Amino acid sequence: MSEVGIRAAELADAAVAGDRRALARLLTAVENRTAIAEAALRRLYPSTGRAHLVGITGAPGAGKSTLVAALIAEARLVGRAVAVVAVDPSSPITGGALLGDRVRMQAYASDDGVFIRSMASRGHAGGLAATSTSAATVLDAAGFDLVLLETVGTGQSEVEVAATADTTVVLEAPDMGDEVQAIKAGLLEVADIVVVNKGDRPGAQRTAAQLRAMLTVTASPRLATASPRVASAARDQAADKPRPKRPEVLITTATTGEGVPALLAALDRHRAAGRDGLAAAARLARAEAQVWAIVSERLRGRFHGAAAGPATESTLRAVAEHRLDPYTAADRLLESLTGGRSPA
Amino acid sequence: MSDRPIKILIAKPGLDGHDRGAKVLARGLRDEGFEVVYTGLRQTPEMIATAALQEDVDVVGLSILSGAHMTLLPKVTRLLRERGLDDVLVTAGGIIPDDDIPALQEAGVAAVFGPGTTIAEVAAYIRSHVRPPEA
Numbered sequence: 001m002s003e004v005g006i007r008a009a010e011l012a013d014a015a016v017a018g019d020r021r022a023l024a025r026l027l028t029a030v031e032n033r034t035a036i037a038e039a040a041l042r043r044l045y046p047s048t049g050r051a052h053l054v055g056i057t058g059a060p061g062a063g064k065s066t067l068v069a070a071l072i073a074e075a076r077l078v079g080r081a082v083a084v085v086a087v088d089p090s091s092p093i094t095g096g097a098l099l100g101d102r103v104r105m106q107a108y109a110s111d112d113g114v115f116i117r118s119m120a121s122r123g124h125a126g127g128l129a130a131t132s133t134s135a136a137t138v139l140d141a142a143g144f145d146l147v148l149l150e151t152v153g154t155g156q157s158e159v160e161v162a163a164t165a166d167t168t169v170v171l172e173a174p175d176m177g178d179e180v181q182a183i184k185a186g187l188l189e190v191a192d193i194v195v196v197n198k199g200d201r202p203g204a205q206r207t208a209a210q211l212r213a214m215l216t217v218t219a220s221p222r223l224a225t226a227s228p229r230v231a232s233a234a235r236d237q238a239a240d241k242p243r244p245k246r247p248e249v250l251i252t253t254a255t256t257g258e259g260v261p262a263l264l265a266a267l268d269r270h271r272a273a274g275r276d277g278l279a280a281a282a283r284l285a286r287a288e289a290q291v292w293a294i295v296s297e298r299l300r301g302r303f304h305g306a307a308a309g310p311a312t313e314s315t316l317r318a319v320a321e322h323r324l325d326p327y328t329a330a331d332r333l334l335e336s337l338t339g340g341r342s343p344a
Numbered sequence: 345m346s347d348r349p350i351k352i353l354i355a356k357p358g359l360d361g362h363d364r365g366a367k368v369l370a371r372g373l374r375d376e377g378f379e380v381v382y383t384g385l386r387q388t389p390e391m392i393a394t395a396a397l398q399e400d401v402d403v404v405g406l407s408i409l410s411g412a413h414m415t416l417l418p419k420v421t422r423l424l425r426e427r428g429l430d431d432v433l434v435t436a437g438g439i440i441p442d443d444d445i446p447a448l449q450e451a452g453v454a455a456v457f458g459p460g461t462t463i464a465e466v467a468a469y470i471r472s473h474v475r476p477p478e479a
């Protein structure tokens with residue numbers, strides 16, 4: 001075995017055996033997309049698929065982290081091991097990030113059956129979902145029954161992350177205005193369960209009623225989040241099944257825990273009901289996203305290496321000087337790399 | 345890839361009840377390009393060490409005003425060592441008398457930043473003292 005392979009096997013086995021430091025280091029490797037992470041994931045993947053991966057998303061300040069903390073408390077009561085991956089955005093300019101979700105969960109972090117990890121979204125386009133899915137795989141392998149993935153519901157890639165979960169919870173706060181905010185964000189499309197949090201605030205019941213009315217009309221199929229190809233394949237597969245159930249709408253008060261047992265029960269129900277049909281589609285969509293992310297990353301890496309040279313440079317310069325359009329330039333590069341054969 | 349930003353845990357041990365300074369520091373370090381995990385007020389040394397372990401941070405920055413630094417800070421460094429985190433850089437800031445600094449450094453606190461320290465200075469110190477991230 002290579003040195004990387006040995007190190008990866010050591011880390012992976014230690015993480016599975018309950019070594020939290022090894023687990024933390026492995027998650028860092030996953031975030032950094034290192035060779036060690038890849039080798040470890042190859043090793044761990046076959047033994048995973050047991051954990052329930054729950055995405056929790058919603059507008060900034062809706063109470064996601066507080067609700068995650070309340071869910072930890074509830075799940076711990078019945079002895080389930082809970083891991084959290086809380087994603088916050090990186091600044092595109094400085095690369096820095098303020099990861100503040102942990103504040104609300106710190107009280108539970110010292111419990112051995114709980115593991116909390118903050119992650120910055122970093123720059124990579126489309127890579128966030130791949131990274132967080134891999135992180136969830138590692139946590140699954142380490143024996144966590146419930147993996148909660150918090151992302152803020154603004155920005156395409158953050159919503160995608162939540163949408164790749166087995167069960168996606170969209171959080172709303174009671175609304176002040178007439179329009180429910182989720183409509184604007186298009187968030188409801190990915191929801192399996194909609195939660196109106198801050199149930200202690202006026203307007204919670206009204207917001208829940210509005211959402212129920214709205215969801216009756218749209219009956220949002222969450223397959224919309226998969227690529228058109230997979231979504232349609234999955235839809236064909238599920239064609240003789242009933243239409244996707246419209247999401248349940250629940251009310252919670254994360255700060256007191258009210259409604260949280262009902263939410264946990266709804267998560268369990270969603271998971272139990274979804275072992276076939278739609279959940280299979282969601283898993284397929286996740287697999288597709290994962291595999292294609294790797295394929296495109298590898299292709300890009302390969303092409304970049306192979307295409308480096310004066311010919312490429314002069315092609316790029318021609319585009320910069322508007323002597324050549326970017327499509328022709330791209331075709332030319334592809335041709336030079338594939339020896340005239342179209343790679344498509 | 346070695347472009348991983350340095351990851352810092354900012355924690356506030358002790359019982360004093362405001363964290364404006366720690367929040368300003370956390371935001372400032374974010375703007376300097378670090379990934380900053382903020383854990384909030386009233387953290388016990390155990391909570392800090394556990395968070396540092398789970399988050400796999402490069403740096404633990406402790407902000408302390410309560411006067412209990414001589415008990416709390418060595419406790420944090422000891423717990424970090426016990427958990428195998430001896431390569432984590434530990435810094436402290438807040439109100440710490442000069443006379444106490446040698447003992448704290450002895451206990452494993454790499455740097456103590458006084459009230460006048462700018463965020464740019466803290467950032468520069470961290471950049472030059474964190475080991476380069478391993479592959």
Ligand SMILES: Nc1nc2c(ncn2[C@@H]2O[C@H](COP(=O)(O)OP(=O)(O)OP(=O)(O)O)[C@@H](O)[C@H]2O)c(=O)[nH]1
Pocket residue numbers: 058059060061062063064065066067101104152197198199200201252253254255256
């Ligand atoms: N009244 C009330 N306040 C709540 C409830 N849940 C959360 N909050 C408060 O809402 C604020 C934001 O809560 P967070 O849990 O940090 O919200 P978040 O959605 O994780 O926020 P971001 O991660 O910043 O997007 C905090 O002050 C919470 O105490 C609730 O059920 N009722």
Ligand SMILES: [Mg+2]
Pocket residue numbers: 064065066100101150
């Ligand atoms: Mg949050």
